Amino acid sequence: MTATDPIQSDISIHVDRLTFDGTMLFDGLNFALPAGKWTCLMGVSGVGKSTLLRLVAGLMPEETAMTIKAPESGLEGQIAYMAQDDLLLPWLTVYENVVLGARLRGDEFSPGRVLHLLEQLDLLRSAYDLPATLSGGMRQRAALARTLMEDRPVVLMDEPFSALDTITRVRLQDLAAEMLRDRTVLLVTHDPLEAFRLADRIHVMSGRPAVLFEPIEPAGESPRDMRDPDLLAGQAELLERLTRSKAVA
Amino acid sequence: MRLIRPLIITVGLILAWQAVVSLTEVPFFILPSPMLVAMAMIEHADTLLEDGLVTLGEILGGLFLGIILGTSSALVMGLFRPARQWLMPVMVVSQAIPVFALAPILVLWIGYGIGSKIAMATLIIYFPVTAALFDGLRRTNPGYLDLARTMNASRWAVLRRIRIPAAMPSFASGVRVATAAAPIGAIVGEWVGASHGLGALMLHSSGRTQIDVMFAALLVLAVMAVLLYFSVDRLLRRLLAWSPDSLPSND
Numbered sequence: 001m002t003a004t005d006p007i008q009s010d011i012s013i014h015v016d017r018l019t020f021d022g023t024m025l026f027d028g029l030n031f032a033l034p035a036g037k038w039t040c041l042m043g044v045s046g047v048g049k050s051t052l053l054r055l056v057a058g059l060m061p062e063e064t065a066m067t068i069k070a071p072e073s074g075l076e077g078q079i080a081y082m083a084q085d086d087l088l089l090p091w092l093t094v095y096e097n098v099v100l101g102a103r104l105r106g107d108e109f110s111p112g113r114v115l116h117l118l119e120q121l122d123l124l125r126s127a128y129d130l131p132a133t134l135s136g137g138m139r140q141r142a143a144l145a146r147t148l149m150e151d152r153p154v155v156l157m158d159e160p161f162s163a164l165d166t167i168t169r170v171r172l173q174d175l176a177a178e179m180l181r182d183r184t185v186l187l188v189t190h191d192p193l194e195a196f197r198l199a200d201r202i203h204v205m206s207g208r209p210a211v212l213f214e215p216i217e218p219a220g221e222s223p224r225d226m227r228d229p230d231l232l233a234g235q236a237e238l239l240e241r242l243t244r245s246k247a248v249a
Numbered sequence: 250m251r252l253i254r255p256l257i258i259t260v261g262l263i264l265a266w267q268a269v270v271s272l273t274e275v276p277f278f279i280l281p282s283p284m285l286v287a288m289a290m291i292e293h294a295d296t297l298l299e300d301g302l303v304t305l306g307e308i309l310g311g312l313f314l315g316i317i318l319g320t321s322s323a324l325v326m327g328l329f330r331p332a333r334q335w336l337m338p339v340m341v342v343s344q345a346i347p348v349f350a351l352a353p354i355l356v357l358w359i360g361y362g363i364g365s366k367i368a369m370a371t372l373i374i375y376f377p378v379t380a381a382l383f384d385g386l387r388r389t390n391p392g393y394l395d396l397a398r399t400m401n402a403s404r405w406a407v408l409r410r411i412r413i414p415a416a417m418p419s420f421a422s423g424v425r426v427a428t429a430a431a432p433i434g435a436i437v438g439e440w441v442g443a444s445h446g447l448g449a450l451m452l453h454s455s456g457r458t459q460i461d462v463m464f465a466a467l468l469v470l471a472v473m474a475v476l477l478y479f480s481v482d483r484l485l486r487r488l489l490a491w492s493p494d495s496l497p498s499n500d
Contacts, residue, residue, distance in 0.1 A: 059395050081399035087392045091414050091491040104402035104410060130491050150400065 009071045010035050011154065011184060013056060016065030018048075025051055027209035033154075038177075038185040038222060039215075040199035042192070042238070044245060048210045049188045050158055056186060057081055057156050080152040084159040086143040088131040094118070095127045098145045109149070117145045121175065137168035141175070148179055155185045162190055170226075173197055177223040192238040196231050198222045202238065206245030213241065281461045286468065289461035296450065301469050304446040307363050307435040308477065311370020315427060318371065319378030320420075326379075327386040328408065344376045349437050356442040366443065370434035374427035381423020385416025418492045421485040428481045432474045447473075 011033040018026040025048040033039050033056075041049045055066050057079055068074050088097045095114060102109040118124045121141045131139055140160060147155060160176075161169040169191075177198050189195055195202050202216040216238060218224065224231050263283050269275070270282040277285060290297060322340075326333045352369055359365040389412050397407045439448030447470045454462035 054395075057395075057399055059398060077401055079399050081396060083392060083395070085392050087390075087396045089393065089411065089414070091417075100396075100410075101400040101402075104397055104400050104406045106406070132491065132493065156399075 012070040014067050014069055015055065018051070018064060020051065024209045029210065031212065033184050033186055034201065035184050036182050037200040038187060038198055040195040040202045041186065041188045041205060042195055042202060042242060043205035044242070047205050049205055053156050053158050053186060053188050075154060078152055078154050080147045080150040080155045082143055082147050082155070082157045082160045084163055086139040088139055088142055090131055093128045093130060094123060094142050097131065097142060098149050100146060101150045114149065117148055121145050136164055137172065140164060140172055144176060153183055155180055155183050157185065157187045159188055159190060161194065174223045192235045192242070195238060196234045197224045197226065204241045204245060278458055278460045281464055285461045286464045289465040293462055293465065297465060297469050300445055300447050300450045300466065301473060303363065304435055304448065304470065305473060307366040307446065308370060308431045310367040311374065311431045311434055312427060314367060315371040315374035316378055316424065319375050320382055322379045323382035323386060326383050327412070340376060340379065348373050352437050352441040355438065361442050361444060366435045366438035366446065369438035370431040373430045373434035377426045377430065378423045382416055382420045385419025386412050389415045417489055421489055424485060425482060428478050432470065436470070
């Protein structure tokens with residue numbers, strides 16, 4: 001049984017020390033994800049945003065010195081993952097890709113739910129097509145459908161929309177914001193506008209070893225209106241923080 | 250439409266063949282003319298058919314056995330690290346030995362019948378098939394594996410639903426190579442010692458200076474091998490319709 005009521009507990013992580021390729025990425029980093037909110041991670045390329053996300057996702061080798069301080073039961077089975085690559089299996093139809101998780105685990109699932117999700121994401125007509133026939137935006141929508149199908153309380157997204165054109169990206173941001181509203185989301189992104197439109201809390205990560213600056217907390221509900229002057233001001237401030245942060249490459 | 254090009258090529262080759270014979274006046278026991286070979290084919294049609302079926306059986310038997318053994322080996326190596334560590338060096342060494350050198354040994358051990366030829370064909374294709382599938386299994390897109398990990402998939406589920414399907418294009422390449430190589434194994438086996446089959450027929454008719462029959466057998470073999478390859482290729486392309494060619498033309 002998947003949780004239909006999300007974990008409403010904050011997530012707190014401590015990374016002891018993480019070396020990658022001879023450089024020390026993290027040295028005693030504390031990181032928190034408030035429950036039911038969108039947290040955004042930004043920073044220059046190579047600072048360790050994706051690495052931190054992968055740590056939370058449990059995708060790094062076990063030897064990594066990371067402890068999950070909260071929730072006590074850990075994050076096993078609580079995570080849904082979305083990457084920049086839609087990761088749709090090319091030999092499966094959109095429908096089959098959406099139910100991939102259930103198939104891998106041997107779980108039952110409700111076909112009605114799948115079709116409903118596809119309808120909400122405007123993919124019903126392509127349900128039995130192969131991913132190769134879909135546009136980039138449609139493919140990421142399918143990936144979003146797969147993520148929603150997993151119905152996990154925590155959603156980790158690693159630059160999920162950066163490969164899309166601007167218009168498609170904005171549409172997908174709106175969709176994601178709406179459909180993942182009450183989940184605990186960690187979003188890694190390059191795009192300050194995206195961060196400001198979607199996040200409840202924005203961290204800029206900087207330096208080697210990486211540290212997190214004090215978070216910016218945009219006001220109002222996401223997805224925020226692009227014409228909002230507060231949003232434009234916030235985006236400018238964010239951009240300034242990013243340019244001030246030290247280059248690491 | 251699509252058949253026209255191969256037809257033109259074939260007719261062209263035959264004309265070129267005839268031209269060489271006419272212009273160089275080469276004796277018939279070196280290179281018979283197309284006409285002579287055609288007549289031999291008609292005259293010895295039943296022998297050609299009988300031997301053709303024998304050779305075809307050897308090729309298909311070798312393909313079947315070689316693919317099954319190769320697939321099993323690759324899967325075992327993909328699943329169990331000790332298997333990888335012990336089997337890989339053995340396989341590499343086995344490829345270093347020219348397989349043809351083993352033909353007389355196989356005939357000695359297995360006999361004059363089709364068994365030794367099937368064994369030859371199997372041996373020739375075992376390594377390419379295993380290597381192709383194993384390589385495909387090894388090179389699964391790490392993104393897929395990450396996704397599966399976050400979905401709490403078991404190792405078996407990942408193998409069955411992700412690694413194996415993802416490895417199919419690579420495997421298909423191995424099968425194509427095998428389809429081209431299997432006839433070689435069968436024929437070499439027949440040359441070393443056999444009483445039936447197209448290779449045996451070629452050898453025996455050469456001994457009797459029936460060069461026209463020899464060429465007829467060679468032609469039947471060539472046509473058989475080409476048809477087999479194209480059938481297998483068509484089949485593989487249909488099964489792997491999801492993995493399209495990135496090259497523009499589709500022939």
